Amino acid sequence: MxxxxxxxxxxxxxxxxxxxxxxxxxxxxxxxKGLITSRxxxxxxxxxxxxxxxxxxxxxxxxxxxxxxxxxxEALAELPEERxxxxxxxxxxxxxWRSELDExxxxxxxxxxxxxxxxxxxCLSMETCVLSNPDDVFGARRTGSRLMAERR
Numbered sequence: 001m002x003x004x005x006x007x008x009x010x011x012x013x014x015x016x017x018x019x020x021x022x023x024x025x026x027x028x029x030x031x032x033k034g035l036i037t038s039r040x041x042x043x044x045x046x047x048x049x050x051x052x053x054x055x056x057x058x059x060x061x062x063x064x065x066x067x068x069x070x071x072x073x074e075a076l077a078e079l080p081e082e083r084x085x086x087x088x089x090x091x092x093x094x095x096x097w098r099s100e101l102d103e104x105x106x107x108x109x110x111x112x113x114x115x116x117x118x119x120x121x122x123c124l125s126m127e128t129c130v131l132s133n134p135d136d137v138f139g140a141r142r143t144g145s146r147l148m149a150e151r152r
Contacts, residue, residue: 010047051084
């Protein structure tokens with residue numbers, strides 16, 4: 001990993017990419033979504049403060065566990081003066097996200113179990129299959145592979 005001398009307080013997009021492991025295009029995307037910020041030089045080149053490395057690490061760690069970018073942006077916006085997230089910030093936010101992740105894990109486990117049932121059965125029935133027809137509210141009134149607009 002390339003080292004950046006302590007006297008350098010701003011990073012180019014290439015330096016930020018090399019140090020963070022995020023592609024340049026991802027950094028541009030993060031910036032467009034308000035997750036990180038840069039200033040522009042007179043030559044219109046982006047310059048990032050060194051603390052952007054920690055923000056990028058925060059964003060990537062949150063993404064890895066499945067937190068949507070909008071939720072990450074909201075969390076970063078809660079930090080005073082857009083400061084870099086600390087260990088305490090991560091602990092507080094990860095506790096907040098834990099129940100959401102637990103619920104998502106339960107849903108994925110249910111889907112996995114139903115997928116196993118479908119592999120054994122293979123029917124993919126529109127009447128009874130929980131994968132192709134989840135929470136069927138119309139099945140009691142109508143059968144078939146598609147729903148038609150009800151006539152009044």
